[in-house]
Amino acid sequence: MARQAGPSRARPLWVASALGVLALCMIAGMLDGAADISPWQVVLQALDWLPFVHVDSGLAPVEQGLLYELRLPRVLVAAVVGGLLAMAGAGYQGVFRNPLADPYLLGAAAGAGLATTVAIVLLPVSAGSIPVAAFLGAVGGVFLAYTLGNTAGRSGGTATLVLAGVAVTSFLTAIQTFVQQFKVEELQRIYAWILGDVGGGWDQFWLVLPYAAVSAALLLLHGRMLDVLSVGDDEATSLGVRAARVRFTVLLAASLATAAAVAVSGLIGFVGIVIPHVVRRLAGGSYRIVLPLSLIGGGAFLVLADLIARTVIAPAELPIGVVTMFVGAPFFVGVLRMTRRAAL
Amino acid sequence: MITVRGVSVRLGERDVVSEVDLDVRGGEWLAVIGPNGAGKSTLLKAVMGLVAHRGEVTLDSKPSARLKPRERARLVAYAPQAPALPPDMTVFDYALLGRTPYIPYLGRESAHDREVTASVLDRLDLAAFAMRRVGELSGGERQRVVLARALAQEATVLLLDEPTTALDLGHQQQVLELVDRLRRADGLTVVTTLHDLTVAGLYADSLLLMAGGRAVASGRPGQVLTEPLVGRHFDAHVKIEPGPDGRPVVHLVRGGP
Numbered sequence: 001m002a003r004q005a006g007p008s009r010a011r012p013l014w015v016a017s018a019l020g021v022l023a024l025c026m027i028a029g030m031l032d033g034a035a036d037i038s039p040w041q042v043v044l045q046a047l048d049w050l051p052f053v054h055v056d057s058g059l060a061p062v063e064q065g066l067l068y069e070l071r072l073p074r075v076l077v078a079a080v081v082g083g084l085l086a087m088a089g090a091g092y093q094g095v096f097r098n099p100l101a102d103p104y105l106l107g108a109a110a111g112a113g114l115a116t117t118v119a120i121v122l123l124p125v126s127a128g129s130i131p132v133a134a135f136l137g138a139v140g141g142v143f144l145a146y147t148l149g150n151t152a153g154r155s156g157g158t159a160t161l162v163l164a165g166v167a168v169t170s171f172l173t174a175i176q177t178f179v180q181q182f183k184v185e186e187l188q189r190i191y192a193w194i195l196g197d198v199g200g201g202w203d204q205f206w207l208v209l210p211y212a213a214v215s216a217a218l219l220l221l222h223g224r225m226l227d228v229l230s231v232g233d234d235e236a237t238s239l240g241v242r243a244a245r246v247r248f249t250v251l252l253a254a255s256l257a258t259a260a261a262v263a264v265s266g267l268i269g270f271v272g273i274v275i276p277h278v279v280r281r282l283a284g285g286s287y288r289i290v291l292p293l294s295l296i297g298g299g300a301f302l303v304l305a306d307l308i309a310r311t312v313i314a315p316a317e318l319p320i321g322v323v324t325m326f327v328g329a330p331f332f333v334g335v336l337r338m339t340r341r342a343a344l
Numbered sequence: 345m346i347t348v349r350g351v352s353v354r355l356g357e358r359d360v361v362s363e364v365d366l367d368v369r370g371g372e373w374l375a376v377i378g379p380n381g382a383g384k385s386t387l388l389k390a391v392m393g394l395v396a397h398r399g400e401v402t403l404d405s406k407p408s409a410r411l412k413p414r415e416r417a418r419l420v421a422y423a424p425q426a427p428a429l430p431p432d433m434t435v436f437d438y439a440l441l442g443r444t445p446y447i448p449y450l451g452r453e454s455a456h457d458r459e460v461t462a463s464v465l466d467r468l469d470l471a472a473f474a475m476r477r478v479g480e481l482s483g484g485e486r487q488r489v490v491l492a493r494a495l496a497q498e499a500t501v502l503l504l505d506e507p508t509t510a511l512d513l514g515h516q517q518q519v520l521e522l523v524d525r526l527r528r529a530d531g532l533t534v535v536t537t538l539h540d541l542t543v544a545g546l547y548a549d550s551l552l553l554m555a556g557g558r559a560v561a562s563g564r565p566g567q568v569l570t571e572p573l574v575g576r577h578f579d580a581h582v583k584i585e586p587g588p589d590g591r592p593v594v595h596l597v598r599g600g601p
Contacts, residue, residue, distance in 0.1 A: 005436050005462060005474035221450045228444050232428040234394050240417030240445035285432020
């Protein structure tokens with residue numbers, strides 16, 4: 001332990017390793033499919049796509065088109081969505097000082113689910129309206145939980161907010177079920193969206209990117225502030241921090257990230273719990289580490305989950321949300337047990 | 345250094361603190377004593393501006409209500425009775441939190457902030473623990489880490505709510521001696537709540553006895569720790585004698601009250 005004492009931050013070596021893992025996962029994600037393309041060819045082709053780089057991958061134009069039009073946007077969307085969900089989860093955990101906080105605990109997912117269902121049932125068939133509706137619903141759900149938690153609890157404490165989130169989630173889910181039963185013929189479409197999908201191509205990618213950039217920048221900037229919040233509101237206030245304002249800003253950014261992820265790819269659960277927790281175990285508890293590494297790790301995780309979803313019952317495809325839940329639910333129970341043991 | 349005039353705090357339907365006056369001179373150690381529920385911790389929070397209150401608090405001859413949060417934090421450091429110590433945080437990171445009032449909102453700590461933190465850890469014999477996780481520390485070490493954070497704040501006033509709770513005799517002494525040494529070296533003003541009356545009388549320059557939210561007595565330890573006052577407000581049967589250094593020692597008497 002000759003390590004020099006100093007503040008925690010995401011060290012370049014960790015960031016580089018995480019990026020390396022992400023790159024490997026993305027290459028693996030682009031390999032699977034009917035056409036026979038080697039990993040090396042994928043790497044060469046990926047280099048060729050970079051600006052000012054020209055490499056001959058030896059792939060036929062059809063194969064190049066397949067990689068570029070189908071597989072590349074798919075892994076990119078999976079990486080961005082996974083990164084957003086993991087980072088939003090870390091942000092919520094910081095705000096609520098609860099390692100089990102997750103975009104899905106706080107009304108975001110339920111709000112998006114309800115809004116999308118309403119859009120599918122009420123509006124004429126148009127794919128464009130779904131992401132917008134999901135976005136509005138997600139933000140609405142979180143703010144409903146936030147206001148309810150603030151007015152119900154005397155001091156807007158952590159427990160009241162989480163409970164408010166659970167109440168909002170149940171209520172919105174009930175309405176959503178009620179609405180969807182009106183249009184039984186749309187049930188399959190609603191379910192397909194709810195269970196998650198990252199195969200929407202470049203349109204999906206460009207739709208999510210601006211939200212991703214804004215929310216990621218905001219969250220990454222707040223790492224140190226989340227560390228301050230972790231000692232509790234009274235102490236944060238005594239350190240000169242306006243805790244409510246920090247909480248509000250981070251909540252806004254995390255909700256924006258959740259909404260963007262949900263809007264393009266439906267409900268993909270547990271990424272927000274699994275990834276930040278693994279990062280904490282491996283690299284350290286400071287949010288200055290957890291936020292950036294969750295962004296990268298979440299991306300890698302979802303690219304892998306998507307690969308599994310596509311291959312495990314090929315040629316049929318599993319919804320990606322099923323894969324993350326399969327991994328995430330047992331993990332959630334494990335974290336719950338560990339937290340309870342550590343707490344008291 | 346600290347002047348409190350007519351401070352009252354109402355939580356829900358209950359007046360937790362009523363019309364309390366308080367004066368602490370620079371460099372003085374004041375201990376707030378009183379039975380459970382007397383309002384000691386709430387008084388400290390009111391001084392720190394953490395609870396809504398009526399009345400006036402003046403810090404370093406500036407009205408506290410008009411100080412910005414960061415300005416107040418450079419003047420007064422506060423450690424609650426049961427500080428939340430994030431178990432995954434390193435000791436260095438935790439102590440560094442004390443530098444928060446000096447670091448811009450979205451900025452990062454300067455080399456000076458790191459130096460101050462490192463030197464405080466060194467001073468409290470925590471340098472060897474700097475990269476350890478807070479969750480791995482023992483009770484006595486944790487209390488020192490909390491002190492380190494408060495000292496890194498470089499405030500002239502320390503508000504410590506029950507700094508010796510849950511510590512054994514030796515560690516209690518260690519922490520209180522440390523606070524005493526630091527305040528003499530740096531000229532700090534210290535306000536603590538303390539449960540143990542003898543300990544309060546031993547370390548503090550003056551005492552404030554609270555009961556039912558009111559300040560019922562204040563003065564030098566010998567003036568406040570008297571058998572009638574302690575007997576009445578703690579509802580206890582005690583015998584108080586001068587100790588070897590002339591400070592009062594409080595004994596419980598069996599069979600009372």
